[in-house]
Amino acid sequence: MRNIHKPSIQTEGVCTPEIEDVSVGPPNLPPGASVEKNNFFDRFRAAPFSIQLCILLMLLMALTAVFAPYVAPFDPNQTSMLERNDPPSWMGGQSGHLLGTDQLGRDVLSRCIYSLRVSVGIALLGVIIGCMIGVVAGILSGLLGGWTDRAIMMIVDFQLSVPFMLIVLVGIAVFGTSIMVLILLVGTAHWETYARLTRGQVLTVREYQFVEAAVALGATNWRIAKRHILPNIASPIIVLLTLNFPSILLLESSLSFLGIGVQPPTASLGRMVGEGRDYMMSAWWLVISPASFIVLLTLCIQLIGDWLRDVIDVRLT
Amino acid sequence: MTVEHLVEMEDLRTWFSARSGLLGASNKQTVKAVDGVTMSIRNGEVLGLVGESGSGKTTLGRSILRLVEPTSGQVTFNGRAILGMKKSEMRSLRREMQIIFQDPGGSLDPRMSVGEIIAEGLQVHGMGTRKEQRDRVAELLRLVDLEPDYAVRYPHEFSGGQRQRIGVARALAPKPTFVVADEPVSALDVSVKAQIINLLTDLKSRLGLTILFISHDLAVVQHISDRVAVMYLGHIMEIAGTREFFNSPMHPYTLALMESIPMPDPRTRRPFKILEGDIPSPINPPSGCVFRTRCEEATAECASIVPGLKQVAQDHAVACIRR
């Protein structure tokens, strides 16, 4: 650890005994740290109604995605030439499909449910990859400083100055459009936000005396990062994770919409919208259904993320 | 293998580079926080280190432990030179040299339970099994007069004095031989202060610790120390046995410090003027004797000669050309 102690202005008098009582009151906490061990249900109850609704919807969608084979009323890839572009059953559809059928007679609802699984899965993995890259880079940058720091920050600057869509598009052109490539590509989106946040937080936390105490005890950098820094910067990172999730989801659906994301026969919400677009005039449900899923999903998570940010009170700039 | 001097500092310097000015990096300046300290700490003693804010005493304490990297010189601990030691070697040596911090709140990780905090040193150095570590934590909590079942609580549940006791327990956990106590009581209120001082005195005799006790409070230092050193702008001005130090202080700066101790009786006349002005900036310390700008006895000579510590009596050294 370098320069952990900088010459600082101390508030001590000229060698006189002084009464300075800071003994009671909460300890100095890192930003975002909260000491109360609130469980999820306490927090949930304290949340406004709209947030509770969002969380419930999210849970519902998550469960639907996980248990897609049990929830979906039809086989999503079962085509039926007789039931092509049949409207939803409550709109006068003949074949009894709740959200109608597509140009190949496949059940739209079942396809939406399976697409949800794919889209959420990709976004989730992507967000986790980005977060891990970013947090590791940020910790290295903040803890080691020097050339490591400069090099990492240069890559961050680089990523910030190139529109991310371009990187992804070039990546797709180079590596093709397999799901793995897609996950890795959307995973590298936003890693720089985690890196910058983590670095800033590490620099703040590093100045706390408990980190110096750990150094004095002989702890390794690795241990300090794991035991002292990570737990103290976890909350803002979780907030950022929540806020980044919708944009990753949108990135994947935009790519799939353009036809350069998830490839057939796998369905994703964005690709369903893209395919349905050609039939938009006659069969609007092909577009509206998956689009509603996308909007609902991103709105919910975005709202939850905004709420979390306000509750935990972090500035993410 | 007891040595007479547990810690020896030889011409130790710790300089920081500080950037200032509107033009950024163009004018680098050097803060000479510790500037040529040669001093040793005897095995089993409490050495009090006093000085004003900005005198470099805290930096000196951290330099000895290599919590800040000294610029030059050497520190010898128990006969081993620690500057230039390999990182891993240094880490294992840290078991023997610990630190107690000024701010009992900030030095405890709010995310860890008291037990985890105290056990960290044991874990780092692989001392004992989990069970043994738990027992040792309980033993340490009793040692600092806390309940053993506090181990499962978190730092914010405690008062300042209790937190400082936890800090002491953490420092003592790996059974160190040397402890730097960096203003351990200056953030506490008076009654708690006395308790912690007594605890430290007690622990020192029970565990045979060697302590560098850093403080700006002469009264506290008088109470706990075997010897006292005075620091000013990175230099040691005077060092003497406690009794000798308080009975016959020699350095003009020490005399001025003594004057600033409040007298119980306000009618007591003060023979000297109280210290005036602020400590000069360590970026641009005065030439010659660093104290001359505030010294009543300064002469022209003081600006040119850097006074070294010289023996003036048994166990008493002063850095002043007029003594």
Next chain:
Amino acid sequence: MLKFIGWRFGRALLTVFAVLVAVFLAARLTGNPLDVMYPDGLPPDQEQRLLVQYGLDKTVPEQFVNYVRDLFQGNFGISLREKRPVADMYAEDIGATLKLAGCSFLLSVIFGIPMGMIGALKRRTGAGRLVMSVAFLGYAVPHFIIALSLILIFGFYLHWLPSTGNATIWHYILPTITLAAHRFASIARHTRSSLLDVLSQDFMRTARAKGLEERVVIFKHAMRNSLIPVVTILGLQIAGLINGSIIVETVFSWPGIGRLFVGAVMKRDFPVLQFGVICFAAIVVLVNFMVDILYVIIDPRIRTEA
């Protein structure tokens, strides 16, 4: 000041150079461009001739040097598909993109800043909430869904507006609104939080305490101070505009460079991609460089901190 500009300029150049290297390496990762041009394979002698002709027989560093030299000589490569200079292709299409992006940017600033102000000043009223809800929607709903909704409503059902191409002024309306939606949302949100920040500061209380009229307080003191962070955000908008125009141009069949780029991705036409990335990156870097300078001019506090 000059030093600061020089420093920033150096960094901008470095970034562009890094983009060059990255793009070059990415293109080389795909292997032999001839495989893309002639998927069915070539007779060996002809392949050898083409390798030499395109300089592909050299080592990778040599190829890079040649590539950079070509760039400086204005030789930006030939499209693998259309067999014509990529620079010409971009030159044809950039006008449409700039017009669309410019209109959207203006629209988003004209609406975004006042909406953000309303959101901040009337934040406890219905109007403030409504404004910020709209901004929130614009933020969370993807471009392609906004685009399709607009096409569905105004194109298919109402038949008010055309939805593909850029033939008349009417063609501008839907793509401009779509592209502006995100920018508008982002600007409104930032203006709001920045203004709220300023409103809570001491000098605002001082201004009120001096007995100034509320209108004066807000426009003279609050606005000036709250717009500074907004200016930096405007710089970042450019990257968002480029991201968005790639989608929007494709949806509305807008003959701009965004669509050209997406087409090149699908056809794996690497010279077109390379030039596109370099162009886009250069634009973003240039705009951010100008914003940095502007920022220093507006806010005298942050000078020269390199």
